[in-house]
Amino acid sequence: MSSVETAQDVITGTADGCCEVFVVDAERVERARAALPAEHLVSVAAALFKVIGHPTRVRILLALAAEELCVCDLAQVLDATVSATSHQLRNMRAMGLVHFRTEGKLAYYRASDPVMVSLLQQGVEHARDRRSESHGGGGT
Amino acid sequence: MSSVETAQDVITGTADGCCEVFVVDAERVERARAALPAEHLVSVAAALFKVIGHPTRVRILLALAAEELCVCDLAQVLDATVSATSHQLRNMRAMGLVHFRTEGKLAYYRASDPVMVSLLQQGVEHARDRRSESHGGGGT
C-alpha cells in the first residue's frame, strides 16, 4: 500500500527510524490527514469559534439573538462598560456575526448568523448536560 | 411593570437620566437578560468553544475524531512539534475533549466528546458555506 513499512513498524522493530523521522503508523497518519479540511476552512472555523470562546461574547450573541439592542442597553445587560462592549461588537461585526442599523444617535445591533447562534445554543445545552456527567472540565 | 419609565424613555425625552444611569429600553434589557443562561454555563460553553477556537486544536480534534493516534503521529499530521502537540493535548484533556490510553511507550489519543466533534464539523461546514456568500469575515 505504501512505500514505507506499514502499521506497527516501530513497535515491531522493523523500521530503524524513530518518531522524529518516520511515523509509528503511516496508514493512520494518512487517514487522519485525509480527514482534515482545507487549511483556510480550518482557519475560518477556528476564527468563528474563537469569537464565541469568550464569556462576554457568548452573552452578547445570546442577548442579540433574543433581542435587538443598542450598545448602551447591551452594556447594561452585560454589566460592562459601553466602550468594552463596543470593542467586542466591532470584533463580532468583522466576523459577520452581528449586524446593526442606526436610528438617530442609537446603533441597534442584532445577531446576523443564525447558524452560529444555533451552534452556540447547542454548546450551552451541552455544557448543561456535562454537569450531570463525569467530565472534569476544570479549565481556568 | 418596572419602577423606571418604560420603553423609549430617553428617546422621547421623558427620562432625565442618560445611558450610564438609566437604559434606553428597560423592557428589552429585561428580555435580553432573561435569555441569558446561568453564568457558570456561559463560562463552560465559552471554555469549550475556546478550545476549538484555534486552528491547531481544530485539526487535532478532527484528526482524533477520525483516527486514534499516538502523540508522535499526531504531531506528524499537524506538522507540529511533539512538545507543542502534547501541550495542546493536555489542554484538551483537561476539558474532557480527548481521552488516551497507553500501550507500551505510546499514548494513543482519541476524541471523547462526540457532541463537540459534531459542533466542530458543523462549524467547518458553515465556514465552507460562508465562502459562497457575502460575509466579510476578515479575521487575521
Next chain:
DNA sequence: GTTTCATTTGAAGAAACGTTCAAACGAGTC
C-alpha cells in the same frame, strides 16, 4: 452654530496564550 449624548476609536497596560527549549519521567530492551 453650539450643546448634548450615544457610539466609536486609539493607545497603554495587564493578563492570557502558544511555542520553544531543556530536562524529567517511565516503559520497554539489552
Next chain:
DNA sequence: GACTCGTTTGAACGTTTCTTCAAATGAAAC
C-alpha cells in the same frame, strides 16, 4: 542496571487579547 525513546512537564519568551481611559465622531436638540 544502563540504555533507548515516546511522552510529559516547567520555564522563558514573544504574541495576542481584553480592558480601561481619554479623546474624537456624528446625529439630534435648542
